[in-house]
Amino acid sequence: MNKDVFATRRHNLMKHIGEGIAIIPTAPVCTRNRDVEYPYRADSDFAYLTHFPEPEAVAVLAPGRPQGEFIMFCREKDPEKETWDGRRAGLEGACNDYGADDAFPIDDIDDILPGLLENRPEVHVPMGRYPDFNDRLMGWVSTVQKKARAGVHAPKRFVDLSEILYELRLIKQTPELRALKKACTISAKAHKRAMRACKPGLHEYQIEAELNYEFRHGGGQAVAYPPIVAGGANACILHYTENSDPLNDGDLLLIDAGVEYDYYAADITRTFPVNGKYSAEQKELYQVVLAAQQAAIDVTRPGTLWNEPHDAAVVVLAQGLLDARILKGSLDGVLESGSYKRFYMHRTGHWLGMDVHDVGEYKIEDTWRQLEPGMVMTVEPGLYIPGNSIGVHPRWWNIGIRIEDDVVIKKKTDVEILSSATPKTVEDIEQWMAG
Ligand code: GLY
Ligand code: MN
């Protein structure tokens, strides 16, 4: 993304923080085992405002500061360390490549940051996410408090950065939609490749390998979340990620997988037959989930309340469970008692963006919020009938189905389905798998 994108984001945030100051640390490096680290991924808030990819960095936004409003603390260049661990932007790179007005070594932050807090009435920080950082912040504030007799005011209020920043992150601008589209395009290819490769006798991890191939080949940086490649009964475990079992003839395979592209996540689920042909029972429930998803998408548009797509999907799922005699009683009774939750226990969607479960409030005070142009969300109904479900005919057992697409709210009544290149109807999937 162009450097201006990040300058505009910082500007938009600073408009709201007035005389205050914002301090945004990036994520720490995490150890995987002994001296092996997890692949590094910057904190999303920090990356949203800076695009700076290195660990050990803190961005400060100080509106009205005469020497410059965007200050970066980061690692200095170090030829020896860079030979071992990779290139660093250094202080010069932070200014020249990432738009900082001023940059200081991260090792000097305890000396410099208190001065930046002087006479700022409030501090905007991410609260609770990095407890060690919050402790250090208290130390910096306490340093400023000690200068009271010299007439220096210390900050009096802490404000969670989310209050302003998450509302900005919730409404996606054109470059963000482009990145999301790219993530979805790569992920759609990955799902298609997985469908084509699938056959009885392979293992779930071999299908995961097909996904990974397209993710990296397409230029994605990482999986946006651990992929779920769940055959048969495993599809009824919502967060199954072992991906270790053999794939059996006659079972369904549920894949929930998406790539991250330039910090933006795709989140796509498809459920297809391991052998390329849905059985009568699988097809019947698949059509119910597909119709539920369509019912949800049909009401997904500007002005709709957040819960309405979920409610629309639930009506179709509940009726489908009654038609299949998996549930007994009346539609009203099933909806009122919530008995459908035994087979549909999650919500129909979430915000999508830099984080797969992206930031932004779902309710404004006590009411579900309205959908607005620029919001991006998933629509992902499902049905899960575990084996040995008491009172359910065995022909439905071990069928787990979810269908998940990524949807942008556009102007007027329009929506765009970013993940639409992934085959979805029974006919399209069977045809694609046979090809
Ligand atoms: N992949 C996580 C979810 O669908 O919410
Ligand atoms: Mn999702």
Ligand code: MN
């Ligand atoms: Mn998903």
